[in-house]
Amino acid sequence: MQAYQLTLRPETAFGTPLVGDTLFGQICWGIVEQYGEALLESCLQGYTKGSPFLVVSDAFPKGYVPLPTLPSAYWQQGEETDRKKLKKRQWLPESALGEPSRRWQMKAKSSNDLVPELISRHSQPHNSLNRQTHTTGAGTGFAPYESEQIWYAAGHEWQIYLLLDEGRLNAAQLQQVLTNIGLSGYGRDASTGLGKFSIIALEKTALFEQRSGNAVFTLAASCPQGLGYDAAHSYYHTQTRFGRHGNIQATAGQPFKQPVLMAQTGAVFSGTPSGKHNVGQGITGISQSQPQAVQQGYAPALSFDLEQAN
Amino acid sequence: MERNMPQAFLQHYQLFLTPLSPLHLGSGEDYEPTNYVIEDGALYAFDPSQAALTPLQRNELLETAKRGDIFAIQRYFKKHGSVFADCAHNVVGVSRALADNYQEKLGQVANRERSGNKVGNNFTIERTAINPHNHRPYIPGSAFKGCLRTAVLERLSDGNLSRERIDQRNAIRYESNLLGSFASDGLRLLKTADFMPQGLVATQIQYATQIQYATNHKKQKVVKDGQVVRAKGVTGRRETIQHGQYRAFVADCTLQQLLLAHKPHIKQPDKSLPRKPVQPKSLQQLALDANRYHILRFEAENKILADQELVDPAWLQHTRMLLAELMPQLNRGNIMLVRLGKHGGAESKTISGLAQTKTVWLAAQAAGETHGLLPFGWALIEIDPQSENNALQDWCRQNSSHLHDIQAIQSKLAGRKQAAAAKAAALRAEAEAAEQARIAEAQAEQAAAAQRAAELEAMNPTERLIADWEERLQQFDFDSRNDVANSAFFNQMKTAFEQAVKEFDDNSKQQIAAAFSFKKLEVIKRGFFVGKREKEIKAILRQLRGE
Numbered sequence: 001m002q003a004y005q006l007t008l009r010p011e012t013a014f015g016t017p018l019v020g021d022t023l024f025g026q027i028c029w030g031i032v033e034q035y036g037e038a039l040l041e042s043c044l045q046g047y048t049k050g051s052p053f054l055v056v057s058d059a060f061p062k063g064y065v066p067l068p069t070l071p072s073a074y075w076q077q078g079e080e081t082d083r084k085k086l087k088k089r090q091w092l093p094e095s096a097l098g099e100p101s102r103r104w105q106m107k108a109k110s111s112n113d114l115v116p117e118l119i120s121r122h123s124q125p126h127n128s129l130n131r132q133t134h135t136t137g138a139g140t141g142f143a144p145y146e147s148e149q150i151w152y153a154a155g156h157e158w159q160i161y162l163l164l165d166e167g168r169l170n171a172a173q174l175q176q177v178l179t180n181i182g183l184s185g186y187g188r189d190a191s192t193g194l195g196k197f198s199i200i201a202l203e204k205t206a207l208f209e210q211r212s213g214n215a216v217f218t219l220a221a222s223c224p225q226g227l228g229y230d231a232a233h234s235y236y237h238t239q240t241r242f243g244r245h246g247n248i249q250a251t252a253g254q255p256f257k258q259p260v261l262m263a264q265t266g267a268v269f270s271g272t273p274s275g276k277h278n279v280g281q282g283i284t285g286i287s288q289s290q291p292q293a294v295q296q297g298y299a300p301a302l303s304f305d306l307e308q309a310n
Numbered sequence: 311m312e313r314n315m316p317q318a319f320l321q322h323y324q325l326f327l328t329p330l331s332p333l334h335l336g337s338g339e340d341y342e343p344t345n346y347v348i349e350d351g352a353l354y355a356f357d358p359s360q361a362a363l364t365p366l367q368r369n370e371l372l373e374t375a376k377r378g379d380i381f382a383i384q385r386y387f388k389k390h391g392s393v394f395a396d397c398a399h400n401v402v403g404v405s406r407a408l409a410d411n412y413q414e415k416l417g418q419v420a421n422r423e424r425s426g427n428k429v430g431n432n433f434t435i436e437r438t439a440i441n442p443h444n445h446r447p448y449i450p451g452s453a454f455k456g457c458l459r460t461a462v463l464e465r466l467s468d469g470n471l472s473r474e475r476i477d478q479r480n481a482i483r484y485e486s487n488l489l490g491s492f493a494s495d496g497l498r499l500l501k502t503a504d505f506m507p508q509g510l511v512a513t514q515i516q517y518a519t520q521i522q523y524a525t526n527h528k529k530q531k532v533v534k535d536g537q538v539v540r541a542k543g544v545t546g547r548r549e550t551i552q553h554g555q556y557r558a559f560v561a562d563c564t565l566q567q568l569l570l571a572h573k574p575h576i577k578q579p580d581k582s583l584p585r586k587p588v589q590p591k592s593l594q595q596l597a598l599d600a601n602r603y604h605i606l607r608f609e610a611e612n613k614i615l616a617d618q619e620l621v622d623p624a625w626l627q628h629t630r631m632l633l634a635e636l637m638p639q640l641n642r643g644n645i646m647l648v649r650l651g652k653h654g655g656a657e658s659k660t661i662s663g664l665a666q667t668k669t670v671w672l673a674a675q676a677a678g679e680t681h682g683l684l685p686f687g688w689a690l691i692e693i694d695p696q697s698e699n700n701a702l703q704d705w706c707r708q709n710s711s712h713l714h715d716i717q718a719i720q721s722k723l724a725g726r727k728q729a730a731a732a733k734a735a736a737l738r739a740e741a742e743a744a745e746q747a748r749i750a751e752a753q754a755e756q757a758a759a760a761q762r763a764a765e766l767e768a769m770n771p772t773e774r775l776i777a778d779w780e781e782r783l784q785q786f787d788f789d790s791r792n793d794v795a796n797s798a799f800f801n802q803m804k805t806a807f808e809q810a811v812k813e814f815d816d817n818s819k820q821q822i823a824a825a826f827s828f829k830k831l832e833v834i835k836r837g838f839f840v841g842k843r844e845k846e847i848k849a850i851l852r853q854l855r856g857e
Contacts, residue, residue: 011562012451012504033319033569122442125338126452129460129659146338154443183322184501184564191497193451193504196562248568248583251493252576290575 001055001277003300004171005205006160006178007062008197013124013149015194016187018059018158019265020220021241024296026186027054029247030177031169043168047294048282053168055278055298057161057219058265061118064091065302066266067108068101068217069235074307075105085110090266094207101304115153124149149194157200161207161219161300163277175202208277208302215270215306221262222280223297229279230271233308236263243286243295253289260286260295267299270306277301319567323593323693327449327505327559328702330629330688332550332673335453335651337439341549343384346435347391348412352719353435354391354398355445361397362734363390381430385417396730400445401723402549403716407676435547441506447551449505449559449650454691457648458596459497461603463488464661466588489588494581496588499566500596505559529614529670545677548652553684554710556703557692565593593693594643601640604647605633607658611670611685620672622682625709629688632705636690645699646691653686772818775810776825779803783831788838800843804850811853823854 016022031040043053060066067090072083080086089108096107111118127144152158164174179199186195221239243257244250260283269279283295346355363371367390374386387394404412412433421429438447466488490496551558568583576582590596612630615621639645649658653671672683692699762781766774786799810822828848831839839847 012506033566036569117443120442123338124439124450125336129456151442154441180320183562184320184566185503189452191501192455193502193561196503248576251498252578252582289577 001163001165002171003205003208003277004162004164004174004202005207006162006202007157007200008059008160008182009155009157009200010152011182011196011198012185013122013151013194014187015147015149015189017150018160018186020056020058020160020299021243021262021296022187023160023181024054024056025243025246026181027056027174027177028294030180031173033247034177034180035173039169044292044294048284050281051165052163052278052282052296052298053165054174055163055220055300056296057300058221059158059160060219061091061111061114062157062159063094064109064114065094065097065219066090066217067092067104068268068304069237069264069266070268070306071235074102076102078106080106088112097211097302097304100307102307115156118153118156120151122149122151123147147189161205163208163300171202175199178202208300211303212274213303213305214274214308215268216272216276216279216301216303218263218265218267218269218279218299218301220265220296220299222267222299222301223260223283224263224267224269224280225261227279227281228271229269233270233306234268236267236269238262239264241295245287245290245293249290249293254287257293257295258286260297262297265299268306269301270308272301274303319569321565321567321592323563323565325502325505325561325563326557326692326695327561328557328690328692328706329551329553329555330632330647330690330705331553331625331684331686333438333449333553333651333687333689334436334548334550334653335439335449337437339437341435341437343387343416343433347387347394348404348409349391349395350719351404351406351409351715352723353402353404354395354723355400355402356394356398358394360399361394362730362737363393364737367393381417381419381428384430384433388416396726396733398723398727400440401716401719403552403712403719405675408547411677433547435549437549438551446507447549448507449551449561451502451504451561453650454505454561454648455497455500455502457650458500458600459489460659460661461599462497462588462590462596464603465599467661490584491581494584494588496584496590498584499568500590500593501564501566503561503563505561507558508560529618529668531618548673550673550686552713552716553688554706554713556706563593565590592643597643597646597691597693598641600646600648601643604649604658605640607649608633608647608688611655611657615670615672615683615685619681620670620683622684625684628705628708632701635701636699644693644695646693648689648691649687650689651687658687772810772814772821775806776822779806779826783834786835788835790837796838800838800846804846807847807850807854811850816856819854819856823851826851 028040028044031043045051047053058066072086075086086105088110089105090110091114092104092108096104099107123146125144125146162174164171182197182199184190185193186197188194190196215233221241224234224236239262241260241262243260245252245255245257249255272279277300278298279301280298283297284293285291286295287293341353341355345358346353348354371386374382415431416433417430419428419430423429439450440447463485486495568589570579570583612621612626616623616626633640633647636645640647649655655670656665656667659665670685672685674683690702692702766777769777782799782803788796790796807822807826810819814822828839828844828851831847
């Protein structure tokens with residue numbers, strides 16, 4: 001698979017954070033809309049059997065990857081000893097990947113170190129008007145509501161890593177689909193203005209090939225269940241994804257998918273076969289209204305040397 | 311279909327918005343006197359935590375805040391206005407009347423209630439929605455979409471009003487019968503972006519917003535006893551995006567076509583997909599709906615306002631001429647006239663024949679003004695313009711004289727910020743120097759103390775006692791009113807001397823007695839060794855001398 005690096009600039013506020021599995025779902029719908037369902041079907045062949053056509057990472061500030069989730073005892077201590085400050089250091093500069101992994105926390109930056117208020121959340125008040133009575137709300141009387149918006153720092157660029165099997169979907173097609181998503185909006189409330197972004201570049205990256213080691217850390221949420229990773233030397237936080245259908249399926253019948261337990265971005269897995277740039281598996285059987293629906297349980301993964309004490 | 315052939319399912323448009331009259335789209339946030347000051351005809355909005363306060367100013371703020379008197383806090387910010395203005399993140403033009411009102415009334419009690427409560431003007435100002443990162447105003451896409459939705463609904467209703475009694479429930483049914491429900495709503499396929507302000511450098515456009523009074527007027531002329539009765543409506547302060555800024559905002563918009571050729575798995579397509587008639591074919595079609603809806607309303611409302619001599623006649627004339635000139639484009643759907651935000655009036659948010667309001671809100675420079683006012687919310691949106699719009703540019707030139715002041719203030723703020731940054735740096739340097747001096751002084755004191763300790767260490771016990779008490783007597787700050795401290799000090803001295811009487815040899819005792827003869831003690835601490843203390847110390851000295 002060829003690794004691509006997508007650089008984008010958020011143009012408006014977002015309703016849904018830019019994460020890999022949601023973006024993958026929207027790309028799938030984008031392929032159907034742009035090129036027809038037949039192409040998506042051929043792309044998805046073997047998806048749940050360890051052969052994904054596309055693996056999408058979360059969005060990170062340009063030039064950074066997430067700091068792997070490792071116990072604090074693992075890190076070599078630097079000048080900073082305040083644990084709360086250390087916990088906020090979540091962005092690892094790509095340039096620091098060449099150093100011994102124990103030193104990474106020292107090199108990592110917090111969101112505020114990069115730009116003040118890199119990501120901030122604000123409430124946007126709304127009300128909907130009744131066109132007959134010129135009053136708001138569906139209940140009795142005044143019923144305005146607020147929705148939360150995610151604002152990314154103005155002018156700051158973000159990047160997403162994509163592992164693409166070019167035999168099934170070529171880069172130009174992928175770029176076209178991503179452009180469409182940027183124009184029509186990503187995630188919640190795209191129809192009222194949220195989630196627009198512009199693409200600055202989609203280019204090949206050698207970041208994944210350059211690296212080797214006895215462990216990997218992931219760049220998106222993943223499903224590592226039953227894949228034989230070394231439990232004693234794997235570290236991650238879990239989260240439950242309550243997925244939903246997108247596009248026309250979102251309003252046709254049941255919009256909700258089954259919940260999926262995933263390992264959060266930055267998870268560390270040992271005992272992976274070397275030379276593989278992704279971990280996890282494709283998940284299916286999560287929807288009753290669309291049985292063939294899949295969920296990205298794969299995540300792009302960077303190899304590194306996990307120093308094991310014993 | 312060829313497998314990899316792109317399908318034309320997405321139409322993309324670029325939209326430019328030019329405000330024709332002041333716009334106010336609230337964000338739910340207010341400017342309050344603790345985060346703004348008004349100086350030289352401009353409102354400076356700031357984050358108080360960013361201000362470079364001197365230690366004196368900081369203490370004053372803490373003291374004022376501790377008192378909890380809201381008027382005192384307001385006065386504090388007004389008093390130190392320029393310090394806070396220097397760190398402003400945003401500057402907004404202010405009408406002269408409002409500036410005067412602020413200068414006169416801020417921090418003053420307007421009314422004392424019988425219960426003793428003091429009531430004053432809280433001077434809050436409703437703010438337009440802003441991008442929290444760069445503090446620039448934007449126009450939420452949801453507002454634009456809501457405006458189009460009303461226009462589409464008007465076309466679909468085609469004048470056939472529901473004859474049922476209008477209430478909440480059947481109103482929703484009426485709307486969903488025409489446009490579709492949540493799932494089958496035709497406008498689901500329209501995806502608008504928020505309108506974002508264009509960069510300053512690229513297009514020479516200012517994002518000036520001016521605060522104006524929103525005044526409230528009776529629409530129809532009311533004559534009573536041969537006199538025209540003027541409405542006495544309430545007024546409010548609003549931050550409004552100013553008119554006359556050519557293509558001030560830009561947005562993307564996409565229109566999706568549903569692709570059902572592949573027969574997606576949908577259980578009840580009738581209920582969950584928009585019907586063909588309500589699927590917008592193009593944005594131009596929606597623009598025609600918007601124009602049909604809004605041009606009528608523009609004319610109707612402004613006729614009433616002109617008859618009442620409320621609206622600014624020059625503005626109305628220019629705007630009517632502009633609309634006449636742009637009529638071919640308006641009729642083709644390349645430009646749309648819209649009404650956005652607060653105070654647009656119920657008639658502009660409702661299908662025809664349902665709303666009849668009696669008052670109108672207008673933008674004014676002063677609370678009592680009744681002439682030369684502007685209606686809220688009118689804007690022109692151009693769809694994918696291929697070239698400059700000369701008519702609109704001319705209109706902006708004619709109606710932008712009010713922007714010059716704001717532009718001047720904005721450029722001044724840039725200079726002011728620079729000066730403030732230099733001042734803050736100087737303050738920081740001063741604080742650092744003071745800190746350095748303090749550290750140096752502490753070090754010197756420490757060294758002196760160490761030297762003194764070493765000296766004391768080198769002496770024999772008698773010399774040490776003499777040196778120690780000479781020093782302590784010098785340092786002791788005698789205050790005849792502080793009896794507790796005086797007694798404590800005298801007792802310490804007495805104990806030390808009594809111990810010397812017991813422990814030291816005769817020679818040493820003589821030395822101590824000579825060093826602290828009563829005459830000397832009287833000189834060192836005048837007024838301290840009197841009465842009982844005089845007797846006691848003399849007794850001890852006698853013992854030391856061996857008498």
